[in-house]
Amino acid sequence: MGYDRGSQAKLVKEASDIVAVIGSYLALTPAGSLYKGLCPFHHDSRPSLTVDPKWQNFRCWACGKHGDVFTFVQEFEKLDFREALHLLANRAGIKLDESDPGPSRAHLYEVVRWAAEQYHQCLLDDVLAESARHYLGQRGLTGKTVRGYTLGYAPASGDWLLTQASKAAGITLQTLEEVGLIARRSGPARRAGSDYYDRFRDRIIFPIRDARGQVVGFGGRVLPGTAAAQRGPKYYNSADTPLFCKSELLYGLDRAREAAAQAGYLALVEGYTDVLMAHQCGVLPVVATMGTALNSKHVQQLRRFTQRVILVFDADAGGATGVERALEILLRHEIDLAIATLPEGMDPCDLILREGPEAFRQVLANAVDALTYQLQRLLRDERNQGVAGRQRVIDSILGLVVTNLASGSDEQRVKEELILAQLANTMDLPHSVVRDRLTQLRQAKAAGPASAAAERSPASQPLPLPQTPPPADQPPRQGDAASQYPRRPAPTHERELLELLLAHPSYLPEAMGLIAVDELTHPIGRQLYQMLGELHARGEPADVDGLRLAGCEPALVRKAMSLREVGLHNQAPGDWLTRIAAAFARQRAKRTQLEVQKHLQAADHASAVELLKRIQQVGRVAGPPGSTTGG
Numbered sequence: 001m002g003y004d005r006g007s008q009a010k011l012v013k014e015a016s017d018i019v020a021v022i023g024s025y026l027a028l029t030p031a032g033s034l035y036k037g038l039c040p041f042h043h044d045s046r047p048s049l050t051v052d053p054k055w056q057n058f059r060c061w062a063c064g065k066h067g068d069v070f071t072f073v074q075e076f077e078k079l080d081f082r083e084a085l086h087l088l089a090n091r092a093g094i095k096l097d098e099s100d101p102g103p104s105r106a107h108l109y110e111v112v113r114w115a116a117e118q119y120h121q122c123l124l125d126d127v128l129a130e131s132a133r134h135y136l137g138q139r140g141l142t143g144k145t146v147r148g149y150t151l152g153y154a155p156a157s158g159d160w161l162l163t164q165a166s167k168a169a170g171i172t173l174q175t176l177e178e179v180g181l182i183a184r185r186s187g188p189a190r191r192a193g194s195d196y197y198d199r200f201r202d203r204i205i206f207p208i209r210d211a212r213g214q215v216v217g218f219g220g221r222v223l224p225g226t227a228a229a230q231r232g233p234k235y236y237n238s239a240d241t242p243l244f245c246k247s248e249l250l251y252g253l254d255r256a257r258e259a260a261a262q263a264g265y266l267a268l269v270e271g272y273t274d275v276l277m278a279h280q281c282g283v284l285p286v287v288a289t290m291g292t293a294l295n296s297k298h299v300q301q302l303r304r305f306t307q308r309v310i311l312v313f314d315a316d317a318g319g320a321t322g323v324e325r326a327l328e329i330l331l332r333h334e335i336d337l338a339i340a341t342l343p344e345g346m347d348p349c350d351l352i353l354r355e356g357p358e359a360f361r362q363v364l365a366n367a368v369d370a371l372t373y374q375l376q377r378l379l380r381d382e383r384n385q386g387v388a389g390r391q392r393v394i395d396s397i398l399g400l401v402v403t404n405l406a407s408g409s410d411e412q413r414v415k416e417e418l419i420l421a422q423l424a425n426t427m428d429l430p431h432s433v434v435r436d437r438l439t440q441l442r443q444a445k446a447a448g449p450a451s452a453a454a455e456r457s458p459a460s461q462p463l464p465l466p467q468t469p470p471p472a473d474q475p476p477r478q479g480d481a482a483s484q485y486p487r488r489p490a491p492t493h494e495r496e497l498l499e500l501l502l503a504h505p506s507y508l509p510e511a512m513g514l515i516a517v518d519e520l521t522h523p524i525g526r527q528l529y530q531m532l533g534e535l536h537a538r539g540e541p542a543d544v545d546g547l548r549l550a551g552c553e554p555a556l557v558r559k560a561m562s563l564r565e566v567g568l569h570n571q572a573p574g575d576w577l578t579r580i581a582a583a584f585a586r587q588r589a590k591r592t593q594l595e596v597q598k599h600l601q602a603a604d605h606a607s608a609v610e611l612l613k614r615i616q617q618v619g620r621v622a623g624p625p626g627s628t629t630g631g
């Protein structure tokens, strides 16, 4: 290369603030002098990723991924260094030396963007697009939406895009084929003319953007009553290309992500026009899959922007498979899933057109958490089936737990307890009875297919169902949630944090800024701290009453009440929080130290140097040890 790449990289790095760049990929919240977010490189359930504006680097305290702005973009976008350099240079408006041929991936983006613009101009101006404009107008989409989402039209001729490409500079057939816009003819058709044909013909074009708003592919919808409508599928998406992965992308996410942080949810609908119509009337946190069912990859993306996902089902489709799949996902991931049901025979677009955006907002507001929804549905199906029916309901839910929730981590144990508590509560059964049944089913599964028969026919191992519910005020039972937890006491600073916050809830926002949920090592404390944070984020009272209203299980509420009792005796909560935060900071420093030792032993010099810098920094923040109260 004939130019100094090193100085170009330096220039680009200086122009790319790491907080702004990472913040464009995921939600970051300030935490002291740092920023925190959910790590995109591992299955993160708490914000483990810290971004340091001063050192311009990032680190995940859970998976260990770390580096500068280039590392982040390379890892996130799966690019090599040169490609990341180009991407960041583009973003910063820096023109790199032209002698560089440029990365192929950047060129693919360019070609896709070019094609989107061609289709868009066609829809806006071309006489060929008359019926397409008419159709979109009929569907209630405004000109502003059409322009804002660069909707387009692909004419029917079959070589329209090829013709446009022949007139444009730098658009090769090879690249158009690579991004899935044209395909090679085969067989006899080949003799008729060109080697290639347009893949999108006589369709409305919906450019599909990734989470940061780059066009990566296209969805095409047929116009009703056309020849294409009779031949092909209603919707047609780009095939998977180096840029476009159908099973991962979510339509509208680039527009919905910021609104999601504010609204506290993302709603998942089915069609592109549903998303557009919702956005058009101001209901922004709405996205759609590319015609596939919600899967783990979607969830990983959604979790970067929200903790709560609302699946919007048709009245008739909300049945068996959709909800059951949703429950499986709920169990496998750290995410809140709720189910919203549309009125009979309407999709969101119809609903908004006929009854206005308020009606759709109401549908979302009425969403029920997935487990409650499924329990209600099963109970409705089994309503006249007596004891056997009730057993089937219990086994159906516990069966999902056995298959999808590996017992192991504290988080999974908490989730399991919450499910058992809700099941016991709904079925009016002692917690211990439900837990025993879960153990039976787990053992049956572990023992293999022979005894799995027992699992399938609950009658062979009847549940001791009481005829009357147990008295409400009886003392905690054996199987009660709190007694399932390890008996080890929580570290003092963790216990004090909860005492303080439950007694003085107004300190919660400050505490959340200083101490991350995953810094609490004791499961009960961590669960309470997280629930308080969630209540606060939803604008609900983050105190003992709030916990109760949110359906927190009784054993935890009791624990919270006794912590509050202690906390109320402390008269200077502000100073107290400072001392507690310092204790957490020292723990953090200790963890870093251990990590450095590990890295030093592994002779990983680069990471060790960076960690040493961090230690000095953390040490400064934490202050000298020994300044917290003991009790």
Ligand SMILES: [Zn+2]
Binding pocket: 039, 040, 041, 042, 044, 048, 060, 061, 062, 063, 064, 065
């Ligand atoms: Zn990580």
